[in-house]
Amino acid sequence: MDHGTVNPEMRLEDQGISGLAAVYYNDDADALHAAAVARGEGITGKGGTFLVTTGKHTGRSPKDKFVVRTPDVEDTIWWENNPPMDPADFDTLYTDVLAHMSGGTAYVQDLFGGADPAYRLDVRVVTELAWHGLFIRHLLRRPDVSELTTFTPDFTIINCPSFKADPARHGCRSDTVIALNFEKKIILITGTEYAGENKKSVFTLLNYLLPDQGIMPMHCSANHAKDNPVDTAVFFGLSGTGKTTLSADPSRTLIGDDEHGWSDRGVFNFEGGCYAKTIGLDPKAEPEIYATCAMPNTVIENMVHDPATMELDFNDDSLTANMRCAYPLHYIPNASDTALGGHPKNIIMLTCDAFGVLPPISRLTPAQAMYHFLSGFTSKVAGTERGVTEPEPTFSTCFGAPFMPRRPEAYGALLRNKIASHGATCWLVNTGWTGGAYGTGSRMPIKATRALLSAALDGTLVDSTFRKDPNFGFDVPLAADGVDDMLLDPRRTWADPAAYDAQAQKLVEMFSENFAKYVPFIDDDVKAAAIG
Numbered sequence: 048m049d050h051g052t053v054n055p056e057m058r059l060e061d062q063g064i065s066g067l068a069a070v071y072y073n074d075d076a077d078a079l080h081a082a083a084v085a086r087g088e089g090i091t092g093k094g095g096t097f098l099v100t101t102g103k104h105t106g107r108s109p110k111d112k113f114v115v116r117t118p119d120v121e122d123t124i125w126w127e128n129n130p131p132m133d134p135a136d137f138d139t140l141y142t143d144v145l146a147h148m149s150g151g152t153a154y155v156q157d158l159f160g161g162a163d164p165a166y167r168l169d170v171r172v173v174t175e176l177a178w179h180g181l182f183i184r185h186l187l188r189r190p191d192v193s194e195l196t197t198f199t200p201d202f203t204i205i206n207c208p209s210f211k212a213d214p215a216r217h218g219c220r221s222d223t224v225i226a227l228n229f230e231k232k233i234i235l236i237t238g239t240e241y242a243g244e245n246k247k248s249v250f251t252l253l254n255y256l257l258p259d260q261g262i263m264p265m266h267c268s269a270n271h272a273k274d275n276p277v278d279t280a281v282f283f284g285l286s287g288t289g290k291t292t293l294s295a296d297p298s299r300t301l302i303g304d305d306e307h308g309w310s311d312r313g314v315f316n317f318e319g320g321c322y323a324k325t326i327g328l329d330p331k332a333e334p335e336i337y338a339t340c341a342m343p344n345t346v347i348e349n350m351v352h353d354p355a356t357m358e359l360d361f362n363d364d365s366l367t368a369n370m371r372c373a374y375p376l377h378y379i380p381n382a383s384d385t386a387l388g389g390h391p392k393n394i395i396m397l398t399c400d401a402f403g404v405l406p407p408i409s410r411l412t413p414a415q416a417m418y419h420f421l422s423g424f425t426s427k428v429a430g431t432e433r434g435v436t437e438p439e440p441t442f443s444t445c446f447g448a449p450f451m452p453r454r455p456e457a458y459g460a461l462l463r464n465k466i467a468s469h470g471a472t473c474w475l476v477n478t479g480w481t482g483g484a485y486g487t488g489s490r491m492p493i494k495a496t497r498a499l500l501s502a503a504l505d506g507t508l509v510d511s512t513f514r515k516d517p518n519f520g521f522d523v524p525l526a527a528d529g530v531d532d533m534l535l536d537p538r539r540t541w542a543d544p545a546a547y548d549a550q551a552q553k554l555v556e557m558f559s560e561n562f563a564k565y566v567p568f569i570d571d572d573v574k575a576a577a578i579g
C-alpha cells in the first residue's frame with residue numbers, strides 16, 4: 048500500500064524496488080515522529096522532541112565505507128582513501144537488501160541537497176526506520192508539496208540497519224556497509240542505526256559531483272553579518288572542532304553548520320538542518336542550540352534521560368560522547384531563510400589541537416592556508432568514529448578526509464583559485480587545548496574563541512599587531528579585545544616553556560612528515576609555506 052504524495056511515475060516500483068507491504072512517501076515531521084513512536088523506535092521527550100538510541104553504532108564507521116569500482120569513476124576516485132567495492136559484490140548486496148526489506152514498511156523522503164537551485168541534487172532517501180526519515184527530513188532541504196509530484200531522484204539512498212552484510216558474500220569488512228555506487232546512482236547503508244551516515248553520505252556524493260561544475264565543496268559551517276550576506280565567513284573543521292557551535296553566533300546570520308558549496312555566485316548550504324553535539328551543552332554558552340533540545344520533533348540521539356521527569360542529562364556520556372540533536376535550520380533564531388551567502392570574506396580553519404601547541408588564532412597567507420587545508424591537522428574527538436575514546440591527533444586532509452572521494456589536490460586547486468579571485472582573509476583557530484596538552488591543560492574557553500572570531504570577522508583583528516610564530520611561520524596577534532594577552536601565546540600558558548618547545552618541535556616534525564606526500568603536487572609558494 049502506498050501512502051502520501053509522490054511523483055506517480057517515480058514510485059519505488061518504477062525504480063525496480065518492489066515487494067514492500069507499505070510505503071510512506073514524504074510524510075511530514077509530525078507523521079514520521081508518530082510512526083516512529085508507534086513502531087517502538089523511540090519515545091516522545093520534553094517539548095515534543097523525539098528520543099532515540101542507536102545501539103552498537105553511535106558514530107560513523109569510516110572503515111566500512113566503500114566506493115563501487117566502476118569504470119566511470121576509475122580515474123577520478125582517490126582509492127587510497129576510499130576502499131573499493133567490486134560491482135558484482137554491490138549487486139549481490141543490493142539484491143539481498145531488497146529481498147530482506149520485502150514484505151516490510153519503507154519510509155521515502157524526496158529531498159534536495161543544495162540550497163542553490165542551480166546546483167542542487169535531488170536525493171531520495173528510503174529508510175527502514177521512520178525516525179531516519181525524520182532525521183534526514185530535518186537535515187536536507189525540504190521541497191514544497193507542489194514540487195513532489197514531479198520529483199525525480201538523481202540519487203537514491205537505501206538505509207536498512209537490520210540487514211547485516213556478510214563479508215564472505217558481499218566483499219565487505221563487517222556487517223556494516225556504506226557503499227556508494229556512482230554508476231547506478233545508489234547508496235546502500237546497512238548494519239548501522241547511527242543517523243549521521245545518512246547526511247554524510249549525501250555530503251560525500253556532492254563532494255564527488257560538484258567539482259566538475261567548478262564548485263568547491265567544503266566541510267565547513269557558514270554565517271554572514273546581519274542583513275549583509277556580502278560579509279560571509281566559512282569555518283572549516285573536522286568533527287568536534289566547533290563548526291556547529293561557532294557558526295550559531297547570535298550576532299550573525301546562520302547559513303549552515305556543516306556542509307557548503309562555493310560557486311561563482313557565493314556560498315550555499317547543502318543542507319536544511321543541523322546536527323549538534325549535546326555533550327556538556329551549556330545553556331549559557333550555547334543557548335540557541337540548547338533550546339532546540341526542547342523543540343517539537345528535534346531528534347535527540349543517544350542521550351540519557353530521567354524516565355520520571357523526562358529531563359535530559361547533558362553530562363551523562365554512558366551511551367556515547369557523540370550524543371546529538373538534529374533539528375531544522377529555522378530552529379536557530381537567526382538562521383538564514385535562503386541558506387545562501389556571498390563569497391567568503393573570511394575563511395576560518397578550525398583545529399582541535401590536543402597538544403596545546405597552536406595559538407588560539409593565527410592569520411594565514413593564501414599559501415599557508417593551502418598548506419593547512421591540505422594538511423588538515425586536528426584531533427579526532429571521542430565518539431564520532433568507532434573506536435576513538437579520547438582526542439587523537441590526526442591529519443585529515445581538507446578537514447574532512449572521510450568524506451573526500453577525489454584527491455586532495457583537486458579540492459586544494461579549487462579553493463586556491465577561489466581565494467585568489469575573491470581575496471578572502473584566512474585564519475587558523477585552535478579550539479583544542481591550552482595551558483598544556485590534553486591531560487594537563489584545558490580546552491580553550493568558548494568565550495575566548497568567540498571573542499577572537501568576532502575580532503577577526505568585524506575586521507579589527509586584521510589591523511592589530513602580529514608576531515611571527517617561530518615554529519609555524521604564521522602571524523599571531525599580540526592582543527585582542529576580551530582575551531587575556533597570555534592566551535594568545537601558548538608557550539606562556541604552559542607551566543614549563545621548555546616542555547612547550549619540545550612539544551612544538553614534535554608537532555613541526557609531524558606536519559613535515561605528513562606533508563611530504565603532497566609536495567609533488569603543489570606550487571612553489573605552498574612549498575615555501577611548508578613547516579619544518
Ligand SMILES: Nc1ncnc2c1ncn2[C@@H]1O[C@H](COP(=O)(O)OP(=O)(O)O)[C@@H](O)[C@H]1O
Nearest residue numbers: 286287288289290291292324478491492493496
Ligand atoms: N573553544 C571552543 N570552541 C568551540 N567548541 C568548543 C570549544 N570548547 C569546547 N567546545 C565544545 O566542543 C564541541 C564542538 O563541537 P561542534 O561544534 O559540534 O563541532 P563540529 O560541528 O565541528 O563537529 C562542542 O561540544 C563545544 O561545546
Ligand SMILES: C=C(OP(=O)(O)O)C(=O)O
Nearest residue numbers: 107243285286287322431
Ligand atoms: C555528523 C558528523 O559531523 P560533525 O561531527 O562534523 O558535525 C560526523 O562526523 O559524524
Ligand SMILES: [Mn+2]
Nearest residue numbers: 290291305322
Ligand atoms: Mn557539526
